Amino acid sequence: MAAVLVQLLIPLVALVRAPAQFGFQMYSGAGWTRITVVDETGARREHRLADYVALDRIDVDWTRRLPEHICDVDAGAVEVTVERSRSTRTVQCQ
Secondary structure (H helix, E strand, O other): OHHHHHHHHHHHHHHHOOOOOOOOOOOOOOOOEEEEEEEOOOOEEEEOHHHOOOOOOOOOOOOOOHHHHHHHHOOOEEEEEEEEOOOEEEEEOO
Protein backbone atom coordinates (compact mmCIF):
# COMPACT_ATOMS: atom_id res chain seq x y z
CA MET A 1 0.00 0.00 0.00
CA ALA A 2 2.82 2.40 0.84
CA ALA A 3 4.47 1.77 -2.54
CA VAL A 4 1.26 2.65 -4.39
CA LEU A 5 0.84 5.78 -2.29
CA VAL A 6 4.39 6.92 -3.11
CA GLN A 7 3.79 6.24 -6.80
CA LEU A 8 0.75 8.51 -6.72
CA LEU A 9 2.12 11.29 -4.50
CA ILE A 10 5.41 11.96 -6.28
CA PRO A 11 3.86 12.69 -9.72
CA LEU A 12 1.09 14.69 -8.04
CA VAL A 13 3.63 16.90 -6.25
CA ALA A 14 5.58 17.32 -9.49
CA LEU A 15 2.42 18.44 -11.32
CA VAL A 16 1.20 20.81 -8.63
CA ARG A 17 4.49 22.56 -7.81
CA ALA A 18 5.54 25.02 -10.50
CA PRO A 19 9.21 24.75 -11.41
CA ALA A 20 11.39 27.63 -10.27
CA GLN A 21 12.22 30.13 -12.97
CA PHE A 22 15.72 29.40 -14.22
CA GLY A 23 15.84 26.56 -11.71
CA PHE A 24 18.47 24.65 -13.67
CA GLN A 25 21.42 26.99 -13.65
CA MET A 26 24.16 25.02 -15.26
CA TYR A 27 26.01 28.19 -16.24
CA SER A 28 25.11 30.37 -13.27
CA GLY A 29 28.72 31.00 -12.31
CA ALA A 30 30.02 31.58 -15.84
CA GLY A 31 30.15 35.32 -15.39
CA TRP A 32 30.50 38.27 -17.70
CA THR A 33 32.03 39.57 -20.92
CA ARG A 34 33.91 42.88 -21.22
CA ILE A 35 34.97 44.40 -24.54
CA THR A 36 37.59 47.17 -24.68
CA VAL A 37 38.61 48.87 -27.92
CA VAL A 38 41.65 51.13 -28.25
CA ASP A 39 41.47 53.59 -31.15
CA GLU A 40 44.27 55.29 -33.11
CA THR A 41 44.48 58.14 -30.57
CA GLY A 42 45.07 55.69 -27.73
CA ALA A 43 41.64 56.25 -26.18
CA ARG A 44 40.01 53.22 -24.59
CA ARG A 45 36.32 52.61 -25.21
CA GLU A 46 34.10 50.03 -23.57
CA HIS A 47 31.71 48.24 -25.93
CA ARG A 48 28.60 46.26 -25.05
CA LEU A 49 28.34 42.64 -26.14
CA ALA A 50 24.74 43.32 -27.18
CA ASP A 51 26.08 45.62 -29.93
CA TYR A 52 27.60 42.60 -31.68
CA VAL A 53 25.49 39.56 -30.80
CA ALA A 54 21.75 39.07 -30.48
CA LEU A 55 21.92 36.68 -27.54
CA ASP A 56 24.63 36.58 -24.89
CA ARG A 57 25.03 32.84 -24.57
CA ILE A 58 27.11 32.02 -21.56
CA ASP A 59 28.28 28.73 -23.05
CA VAL A 60 29.89 30.49 -26.04
CA ASP A 61 33.52 31.58 -25.70
CA TRP A 62 33.37 35.09 -27.15
CA THR A 63 37.15 35.49 -26.91
CA ARG A 64 37.70 33.10 -29.84
CA ARG A 65 36.28 35.07 -32.79
CA LEU A 66 34.76 38.29 -31.52
CA PRO A 67 37.99 40.37 -31.42
CA GLU A 68 38.61 39.83 -35.15
CA HIS A 69 34.99 40.68 -35.95
CA ILE A 70 35.23 43.95 -34.03
CA CYS A 71 38.44 44.79 -35.89
CA ASP A 72 36.58 44.22 -39.17
CA VAL A 73 33.54 46.36 -38.32
CA ASP A 74 35.19 49.17 -36.32
CA ALA A 75 37.44 51.10 -38.72
CA GLY A 76 39.07 53.12 -35.92
CA ALA A 77 40.05 50.13 -33.79
CA VAL A 78 43.76 49.52 -33.26
CA GLU A 79 43.49 46.93 -30.47
CA VAL A 80 40.55 44.88 -29.21
CA THR A 81 40.43 43.04 -25.89
CA VAL A 82 37.63 40.65 -25.04
CA GLU A 83 37.60 39.46 -21.44
CA ARG A 84 35.55 36.58 -20.17
CA SER A 85 35.29 35.47 -16.58
CA ARG A 86 38.21 33.08 -16.94
CA SER A 87 39.97 34.14 -20.14
CA THR A 88 41.23 37.24 -21.91
CA ARG A 89 42.27 37.72 -25.52
CA THR A 90 43.78 40.82 -27.13
CA VAL A 91 44.08 41.28 -30.89
CA GLN A 92 46.00 43.96 -32.78
CA CYS A 93 43.92 45.18 -35.74
CA GLN A 94 45.62 45.50 -39.14
